[in-house]
Amino acid sequence: MVLIGVLLIMIGFVLRFNSAVVVTISALVTGMIAGIPITSIITQFGEAFTTNRYMSILIVTLPVIGLLEKNGLQQQASKVVSKIKAITVGRVLTMYLLIREVGAALGLNSLGGHPQTVRPLIAPMAEGAALTKYGKLPEKEQQEIRAHAAATDNIGLFFGEDIFVAVGAILLMNGFFEQNNIPADPISMALWGIPTAIFAFIVHAIRLRMFDKKLDKRLGSRGQ
């Protein structure tokens, strides 16, 4: 019966209702079906919302990014890249993928991120590279380049971070096994993440090369 809440999420997701609304309704309905009194559900709701405020930490970065953007941050980033010859969208993003993944593996998760790095730096750099190479950038390709920039950040972060011992995921799994009286070792867990991390890098780097070829085909490289 309590699975009705999970079902509600899926239905809401398929029907493209607003996710915030769907999630809230699912939580309330699931709690009620489980027989938790409504006042208690709302209390648990408020408690969990407060505990998880750290998830919204990006808000403190907004004033810095906003001020820099107002003063031409994106223009400057594009300018820096447009000076470099023979650099491609794929190479800019592969370079960033490497930095992001290695950084996360060393526990430097804050090296990247969408509001801090992708929006002000990586996306304009990639767009700048395309502009230099092709001389023009139609909206469709511009949107694709931006989406690729965001995807590269996620992929680098996700498959890098579990190699770092003190990351939440490793601590969570170690704690879970300990509670169930199964001996586990966080360092060994982190090391066994390395094969997947390398594989993810190779696959995505190949895809970025293919993306470069696709752009070449569609836009034609100018003067080459």
Add this chain to the structure above:
Amino acid sequence: MIFSVEMIYVLMGIIVLGCSLYIFTDRTNSRRLTTGSFYLIYSITLMFGQIIPPFYIGLMVIIMVLIIAGGGLKKSEHVEESITVKEERRKRLGGRLFLPAILIPILTLAGSKLLDGVKIGGKALLDPSNVTMVALGLACLTAIIFAMVMTRGTPTGAVKESRRLLESIGWAVLLPQLLATLGTIYTNAGVGTVVSKAVTAIIPEGSLFWVVVIFCLGMAIFTMIMGNAFAAFPVMAAGIAIPFLINQFDANPNHIAAISMFAGYCGTLMTPMAANFNIVPAALLDLKDKNHVIKVQVPTALAVLAFNIVLMYLLVSLGV
């Protein structure tokens, strides 16, 4: 302690509060009262979450969601400055524009490594419960001041710019917190137990390969539904990893742990429920298709998921 996590939340609240005040007075936004109220309520939950009883915080969250559901959250029109104006400003600072942005990760890292455990007058300098968060908050505060001095900006200017960015993120700013909340309610309602029983029933007995497939796919699919691999792991590990992989097939928990979490992350790459990673960036980058980032990520996610299944199967079957 001298700098606590609560102070960082208060700082976040002040930024959002400033944004809401600007929205309340913006006559070009036809829904300025409801939109302003949304951000005002959000700022209160950030600043006073520890003081206001949870029941009332819960009610405030529901009011925010009702504003979203009723279409009361409307983005204001922002006049884009001309390229020439921005170009003028860019020329003044040039490459120095990157400094405040680079300062954030450097100061965060330095702060969390060097100041962890430092005591002044017997008090911890940084909140020991979450050193990284406090270090990040302080790094941002330093970067804000640095950026203001450098660009000759004002605090009100900084808030105005924050408002532009915050409004472009819109309701998605609430989603990560709401999802974590959903996970708590699910656990309290016993969803995990039910799911693990159901999953246990469909596994063909004695087939290691299918156990691995269902474990990895389960991690990915459950993560897609919940938007969070952390929520999927306890359910899938209790339902499959411990009874089957570890007890029956003698798998090494250290080998399968990271691989299963990565399988979950493949799910994260493919779901709009992971708003912070997939939907918020689409909004930040002005993408027309909110699912564009997900579409780009799917091929890599599927390839890595298949690799995870093969790798886990080989490790367990070979007994490495």
